Amino acid sequence: MKSTTWALLASSLIASTNGLNLQKRSDGPARVISMSTERRKIDNPAQRDRLRRRTGAVSASLDNEETLYFVNATIGTPAQSLRLHLDTGSSDLWVNTPSSTLCKGTSQSCAFAGTYTANSSSTYEYVGSWFNISYVDGSGASGDYVTDTFTIGTGNSSTTLDSLQFGIGYTSSSSQGILGIGYTVNEVQVGRAGKSAYNNLPAQMVADGVIQSNAYSLWLNDLDASTGSILFGGVDSDRYTGTLETLPVQKQAGVYSEFLITLTEIKLGDTTLASDMALAVLLDSGSSLTYLPDDIVQTIYDTVGATYDSSEGVAYVPCSLAETTNSSIIYTFSTPVINVTASELVLDLVTSSGKRPTFRNGQTACLFGIAPAGSGTNVLGDTFLRSAYVVYDLANNEISLAQTKFNVSTSNVQEISTGTTSVPGAATIANAVAATSGLTVISSSSNDAESAAPPLLVGGIAAAAALVSSTVIGLGLILV
Numbered sequence: 454m455k456s457t458t459w460a461l462l463a464s465s466l467i468a469s470t471n472g473l474n475l476q477k478r479s480d481g482p483a484r485v486i487s488m489s490t491e492r493r494k495i496d497n498p499a500q501r502d503r504l505r506r507r508t509g510a511v512s513a514s515l516d517n518e519e520t521l522y523f524v525n526a527t528i529g530t531p532a533q534s535l536r537l538h539l540d541t542g543s544s545d546l547w548v549n550t551p552s553s554t555l556c557k558g559t560s561q562s563c564a565f566a567g568t569y570t571a572n573s574s575s576t577y578e579y580v581g582s583w584f585n586i587s588y589v590d591g592s593g594a595s596g597d598y599v600t601d602t603f604t605i606g607t608g609n610s611s612t613t614l615d616s617l618q619f620g621i622g623y624t625s626s627s628s629q630g631i632l633g634i635g636y637t638v639n640e641v642q643v644g645r646a647g648k649s650a651y652n653n654l655p656a657q658m659v660a661d662g663v664i665q666s667n668a669y670s671l672w673l674n675d676l677d678a679s680t681g682s683i684l685f686g687g688v689d690s691d692r693y694t695g696t697l698e699t700l701p702v703q704k705q706a707g708v709y710s711e712f713l714i715t716l717t718e719i720k721l722g723d724t725t726l727a728s729d730m731a732l733a734v735l736l737d738s739g740s741s742l743t744y745l746p747d748d749i750v751q752t753i754y755d756t757v758g759a760t761y762d763s764s765e766g767v768a769y770v771p772c773s774l775a776e777t778t779n780s781s782i783i784y785t786f787s788t789p790v791i792n793v794t795a796s797e798l799v800l801d802l803v804t805s806s807g808k809r810p811t812f813r814n815g816q817t818a819c820l821f822g823i824a825p826a827g828s829g830t831n832v833l834g835d836t837f838l839r840s841a842y843v844v845y846d847l848a849n850n851e852i853s854l855a856q857t858k859f860n861v862s863t864s865n866v867q868e869i870s871t872g873t874t875s876v877p878g879a880a881t882i883a884n885a886v887a888a889t890s891g892l893t894v895i896s897s898s899s900n901d902a903e904s905a906a907p908p909l910l911v912g913g914i915a916a917a918a919a920l921v922s923s924t925v926i927g928l929g930l931i932l933v
């Protein structure tokens with residue numbers, strides 16, 4: 454069971470008008486403002502910095518607001534502070550500006566993540582007015598592409614780029630800026646404006662020689678931990694168990710555009726739910742939940758006793774499920790296996806009054822970390838990613854995976870060099886299965902850059918109607 458409060462979700466549950474909006478990246482931070490999160494001290498930053506310098510890898514700490522992962526950054530001269538939502542599922546960095554209708558509003562919705570004022574920066578340069586990003590849920594931002602100085606991290610663990618291109622949301626319906634670190638071909642400048650790709654953050658780090666290769670490692674840590682870390686250009690061998698195993702990224706319509714890998718088997722405890730699969734799944738740190746095929750999700754819900762709410766597209770479980778030891782979800786990707794324990798799948802819900810919602814029988818209700826994908830992309834979001842150590846090697850179009858180690862305070866950072874097989878300690882698997890399902894037909898590079906982002910709730914709901922019928926009629930959830 455989790456002790457972190459989740460006022461954000463609770464309040465939207467109470468309002469219950471637009472759904473939980475879990476996939477709606479745009480609205481997270483505003484609702485996160487009042488949320489109290491337990492913060493864990495960042496483990497031994499001094500040691501990590503020393504290691505970072507020696508190896509030339511760039512590390513930054515992440516805030517875990519339970520639903521979203523943020524990284525601190527500053528932009529411009531003098532520096533303007535922002536908290537950016539780290540997103541492996543998109544490729545543009547963009548920020549809000551105080552003059553937008555959204556940020557000028559009385560709700561102070563942009564206060565948590567911060568804003569950027571171009572005219573207050575002496576190093577700002579205008580690029581063009583074709584910035585326009587939209588998410589599957591209809592939210593988005595549009596305005597200018599510009600360049601300015603960019604610093605990630607703070608103090609002496611920070612790294613500065615003299616010039617980085619990003620978007621400014623002069624019109625915005627998303628209260629936090631997003632730091633998309635995916636493939637540059639997926640930038641909206643490419644997909645929407647038909648222009649060539651620019652260097653986004655990881656690519657610019659390579660161009661500036663800050664890191665050697667366009668690759669980074671993401672360690673989100675335990676659900677109960679308040680911080681994780683991202684390591685650009687490096688791997689920390691203290692933060693995983695076993696061997697890092699390397700898989701090919703799956704192309705979509707002939708292009709490497711997103712972090713799709715092939716899922717071949719899924720088990721619940723000792724029971725195999727599906728095997729011999731060749732299903733493309735998207736690794737997306739910008740997604741809080743995991744979205745899997747409806748039939749598999751139905752079986753999981755039936756077995757763990759989850760109560761599905763079709764209007765929200767999510768399920769609730771007794772919080773005590775977190776303590777069970779036989780309800781792990783075991784994912785296999787040709788060879789590597791990631792074990793996600795029940796304690797990482799049960800997300801706490803606390804209302805602003807500090808009380809927990811209960812089922813009618815009095816059991817405390819928690820949110821379950823897996824939801825039906827419906828007709829949308831299958832997504833391995835944070836309820837999968839926290840249990841895995843993942844190296845995103847864009848230079849070689851490969852993903853390396855290992856079971857994570859939680860709450861590690863030591864570091865053993867090694868630099869990722871150039872060339873193939875450049876990820877230290879990683880072994881390429883033999884006979885990797887190519888995905889034959891779960892790939893969309895339309896290339897995201899020729900369409901909306903966000904077309905493969907987490908599915909619309911609507912998609913989930915449509916498929917979900919059938920799902921509910923067998924076990925759940927009426928939610929039976931009492932909100933306090």
Ligand SMILES: *[C@@H]1O[C@H](CO)[C@@H](O)[C@H](O)[C@H]1NC(C)=O
Nearest residue numbers: 498499500502503608609610
């Ligand atoms: C930052 O630098 C100061 C002074 O050089 C040093 O005392 C401190 O330990 C450093 N902090 C970290 C996190 O490395």
Ligand SMILES: *[C@@H]1O[C@H](CO)[C@@H](O)[C@H](O)[C@H]1NC(C)=O
Nearest residue numbers: 514515516523524525536680
């Ligand atoms: C980011 O900055 C905020 C505000 O200064 C601070 O509270 C938070 O701990 C910082 N997060 C990280 C990961 O350094």
Ligand SMILES: *[C@@H]1O[C@H](CO)[C@@H](O)[C@H](O)[C@H]1NC(C)=O
Nearest residue numbers: 550552570571572573621623
């Ligand atoms: C920045 O300043 C210039 C010159 O004063 C002005 O034309 C422009 O509209 C300003 N831009 C913004 C975004 O306020």
Ligand SMILES: *[C@@H]1O[C@H](CO)[C@@H](O)[C@H](O)[C@H]1NC(C)=O
Nearest residue numbers: 584585586587594595596624
């Ligand atoms: C951005 O794109 C959306 C969707 O295609 C469109 O409706 C909107 O008008 C565009 N905004 C601007 C400012 O071009």
Ligand SMILES: *[C@@H]1O[C@H](CO)[C@@H](O)[C@H](O)[C@H]1NC(C)=O
Nearest residue numbers: 493675676677678679859860
């Ligand atoms: C990790 O640390 C957090 C916060 O201290 C704690 O709640 C959690 O149980 C720890 N996780 C493990 C797996 O030890």
Ligand SMILES: *[C@@H]1O[C@H](CO)[C@@H](O)[C@H](O)[C@H]1NC(C)=O
Nearest residue numbers: 721722723756757777779780
């Ligand atoms: C776990 O064990 C309990 C008690 O034996 C049982 O009721 C439950 O169905 C099991 N769960 C799974 C996923 O096998």
Ligand SMILES: *[C@@H]1O[C@H](CO)[C@@H](O)[C@H](O)[C@H]1NC(C)=O
Nearest residue numbers: 722778779781783792793794
């Ligand atoms: C998954 O992890 C749990 C907790 O560590 C353990 O009990 C279980 O045996 C593991 N399952 C597999 C298949 O490794």
